[in-house]
Amino acid sequence: MFLIKDLKLKDYINQKGIRIKEIFCKNALTKSGISERSFSLNPYIGCEHSCIYCYATFIRKWREHKEEWGKIIEVKVNLCEQLKREIKKKRGIIYIGTIGDPYQPxxxxxxxxxxxxxxxxxYDFEFEILTKSHLILRDLKILKNYPKVSCEITLTTLxxxxxKLFEPKASSxxxxxxxxxxxxKNNISTTLFFGPILPYFSDKEEEIKKIFDFGKEVGIKEILCDSLNYFSQKLKIFLKNISFDRRAVxxxxxxxxxxxxxxxxxKKRILEISKDYKIPIRVLF
Ligand code: SF4
Incomplete structure (x- = not known):
């Protein structure tokens, strides 16, 4: 019989020049910190999308790697076997993709x-998928007609x-x-995550309204707005990427x-603008 522990772990550079390191995880589910009954599930550590504002670059484990963010991805090859073991003893909401996009390439x-x-x-679990990748549509059939799933899709600008400047390898x-x-359209509970709101590029009234208008038009369940965290820690890289625009700098x-x-x-501005919209808009900061 084939056992997952007999699997030989690979560590290789793929065609895109990204190091792929297969690992065994000790836990598939970790406490999420959102509430006592919620868990995080991350099939991958590291993320090819390479967003320049990515907060996951600050996770402790990441500092062990020499490669820059987006250039190495750890793959938890035993995730599903581990999940099956853990799930029998747990109950709660599971957030998928809290430190790496679960639908990255x-x-x-x-x-x-x-x-x-x-x-x-x-196992009839409630779960929420956080992603900025259109690859989630590959699994439409699985998600459809399952009332306990919700999706949170990120849009930071239109x-x-x-x-491309801020999320170079994510979906367009x-x-x-x-x-x-x-x-x-497929009746899947969907939230638009408008975050991080990019200073100068998506924080103006007209840009905020464009996102809200889009949400309203498609019948979004809710819009969540978040600001750009770790601004000072990431300032250097922002300045480098926007250097073509003196006013932005x-x-x-x-x-x-x-x-x-x-x-x-x-925050004040968003709260003011949201008064004109009859859709749930929540400010997270
Ligand atoms: S998709 Fe999310 S996890 Fe991936 S690089 Fe962008 S912000 Fe980070």
Missing amino acids: IELKYSLTRKAIEILKE NEKIR VKERMKTIEILI NYYLKISKNYQEYVNNL
Whole structure:
């Protein structure tokens, strides 16, 4: 009989130049911190999407790696076997993709996310998928007609050029908008995660309204708004990526002097704008 422990772990560089390191995980589910009854599930550690604002780069485990973010992905090859073992003893909501996108391109090869959601369905678990990838549509059939799933799709801007600057290898704006529409059309509970709101590029009234209008038009369940965290720690890389636009650079330098004040003003502005919309809009900061 084939046992997962007999599997030889591979460590290789794929065609895109990304190091893929297969690992055995001790736990499939970890306490999520959102509530006592919720858990996180992350099939992959590291993320090819390479968003320049990514907070996951601060996780302790990550500092062990020499490769830059997006250049190494750990794959939990025993995730599903481990999940089956743990799930019998646990109850609660499971958040999939809290420290790495569960539908990043490597999922096409390993299908760990797909297998995990099939198991969660089989055991009648409630789960929420956080992603900015249109690959989630591959699993539409599994998600459809399952009342205990919800999806949270990220949109940080509707401008494709700006998207490429901040989320270079994630799905395009069009793909994500289409994904949201298709999920909703298939009666899958879908939230639009508008975050992080990008200073200068998506924090102006007209840009915020464009996102809210889109949500309203497609019949979104809820819009969650979040600000850009770790601003000062990431400022250097932001400045490098937006250096082509002098006004944007000056804006970033200006708000960096009192970032909390900027965030407070942004919150006020969003709350004011959201009054004109009859859809649930929540500010998370
Ligand atoms: S998709 Fe999420 S986890 Fe992946 S790089 Fe972007 S912010 Fe980080």
